[in-house]
Amino acid sequence: MGTDAGHMHTVASAAVIGAGTMGCAILSGMLAATEGPFAAVGPADVVAADPGQAHRDAVAERFGVRCVACAADIDRAVDVVFLCVKPQVMDEALRQVNENPLLVGERMPLFVTVAAGLKTPTYEAALPAGARVVRAMPNTPLSVGAGATGLCAGACATADDVAVACGLFSAVGCAVVVEEDAMDAVCAVSGSGPAYVDAFIEALRDAGASLGLRAEVAETLALQTVLGAAKLLQETGQAPEEARRAVCSPGGTTLAGLDALFRTGFQASVQAAVAAADQRSKELSA
Ligand SMILES: NC(=O)C1=CN([C@@H]2O[C@H](COP(=O)(O)OP(=O)(O)OC[C@H]3O[C@@H](n4cnc5c(N)ncnc54)[C@H](O)[C@@H]3O)[C@@H](O)[C@H]2O)C=CC1
Ligand SMILES: O=C(O)[C@@H]1CCC=N1
Numbered sequence: 001m002g003t004d005a006g007h008m009h010t011v012a013s014a015a016v017i018g019a020g021t022m023g024c025a026i027l028s029g030m031l032a033a034t035e036g037p038f039a040a041v042g043p044a045d046v047v048a049a050d051p052g053q054a055h056r057d058a059v060a061e062r063f064g065v066r067c068v069a070c071a072a073d074i075d076r077a078v079d080v081v082f083l084c085v086k087p088q089v090m091d092e093a094l095r096q097v098n099e100n101p102l103l104v105g106e107r108m109p110l111f112v113t114v115a116a117g118l119k120t121p122t123y124e125a126a127l128p129a130g131a132r133v134v135r136a137m138p139n140t141p142l143s144v145g146a147g148a149t150g151l152c153a154g155a156c157a158t159a160d161d162v163a164v165a166c167g168l169f170s171a172v173g174c175a176v177v178v179e180e181d182a183m184d185a186v187c188a189v190s191g192s193g194p195a196y197v198d199a200f201i202e203a204l205r206d207a208g209a210s211l212g213l214r215a216e217v218a219e220t221l222a223l224q225t226v227l228g229a230a231k232l233l234q235e236t237g238q239a240p241e242e243a244r245r246a247v248c249s250p251g252g253t254t255l256a257g258l259d260a261l262f263r264t265g266f267q268a269s270v271q272a273a274v275a276a277a278d279q280r281s282k283e284l285s286a
Contacts, residue, residue, distance in 0.1 A: 009160045011037045012045060013078040015109075017071050017093050018085035019050040019059045022114050025143040026082050027063050029172035032145075036167035047074050049096075071096040074103060080164065083113040083123075087284070090115050094126040104128050110157070112165045114138055116187060117284035120154030120180060132157045134165040137183055137191045138173070147173030148193070150186030184285070188277035196273055201226055 014030060016023045027048065030038040043064035049071050050056055056067035068074055071081075071093060081103060085093045090113075097103050104127065111123060111133045123133045133154030138147045149169035153162050162177060169175035178186060201222045208218030233243055248254040 009037060009164055010039070011041055011079045011164060013076070014038075014041060014046050014080045014082065015071070015074055015078045015103075016046070016048045016082045016084060017050075017097070018083070019048045019052075019055050019067070020084065021140065021143060022138060023048065023050070023082065023084035024059065024062070025138070025147065025172060026084060026114075026168065027059065027065065028143070029145070029168055031063055031065075033168070033171040036171055037164045038168055038171065047076065047078070049074060071103065072099040074100055077102045077105070077107060078109050081109045081111050083111060083115065085115065087115045087117050090118055090122075091126070094123065098127065104131075108132070110134065110161045110164060112136060112168070116191065117281060119183075119285055120152070124154055124156070130156050132161050134161055135180065135183065136165060136169060136175075137186045138169060139190050139192075140194050142169075142172050145172050148190040149173060149175045150178050150183060150190065151175055152178055152180040152183055184278050184281035185274075187281040188274045191281075192277045196270070197226060 011030075016027055019027070027046065030041050030046065031043060033039050033041070046063070046065040048056070048059050048063075048065050048067045049069065050059070050067065051069050056069070059065065060067045081097065083090065083093060103109060108128065108131055111127065111131060112135075113123060113133065114136050116137065118135075120133045120135050123135075124131055127133070131154075134151055134157050135154065136149050136151045138149040141147050142149070147169065151162065151165055151169065166175045166177065176186075201219070204222035204225070205215060205219040208221065209215045213221075229243070232238070233240060236243070238246075244258075248258070
């Protein structure tokens, strides 16, 4: 990595191992970045590795980056390697990284992993001693530039390494740094969170349909309401409690609705969902 005048490390080249949903979101973020550590990275500086020919063709076409079948085939040294394969095949992907002297030689890249459940010591044990690892837990809205990512540093990662990883995830949403023991909670809140919000939109749509709205109309209204409520909070900086009160007229419809929502256990349901996901994340990483 080079150092610019502001002493912030800049990235000149990167590899993405696993060009699926997350890998493509990361490719898109790094190639679109006009500021931050990835600002200078262009398609010619990036290589993607994926065993799926269809994936490779799609990625080459969409991003104009070079594609190879696996990490062992990467034919250049890079500054950062993003590990974006499923946890179940991470062993194999790391074995292929280890087969490549350009990736595990004297000048090792920074490794940034997005796999759920696998802890940084797992990577540090699989890679040569001294490997710098940053673990990230993004979510699916990353692919539309609106991700929420929690990150933590492995034992050998430097503050600059964390800043580099944050720079990427901030380009496609927001990024927060946490201790590794908080990663299960991050997974439970924001990693899995888009699915809870989807379930809420489904429920709001179905409730509207049960009142006689056409399902498409109810879905359009439910979706835009969730998007709009989140945008209002983000743009005004209001607390959700405050924004919620602004919707409520005394003796009006919203208070009647909220009363029923809370009486029937909405907060307890969300609490239970996050606790169950946190527990499952702990089991998966045990
Ligand atoms: N989908 C989600 O909501 C989230 C996923 N994650 C993590 O992101 C990682 C990737 O997930 P997705 O992108 O959703 O999966 P995906 O299935 O869309 O992409 C994985 C890609 O890895 C490729 N692959 C398999 N073996 C490989 C190998 N040895 N070398 C190179 N590529 C290989 C597959 O062909 C596939 O294209 C997972 O570890 C998951 O835990 C993290 C946060 C949220
Ligand atoms: O469901 C899962 O296990 C992964 C982690 C966060 C989102 N998807």
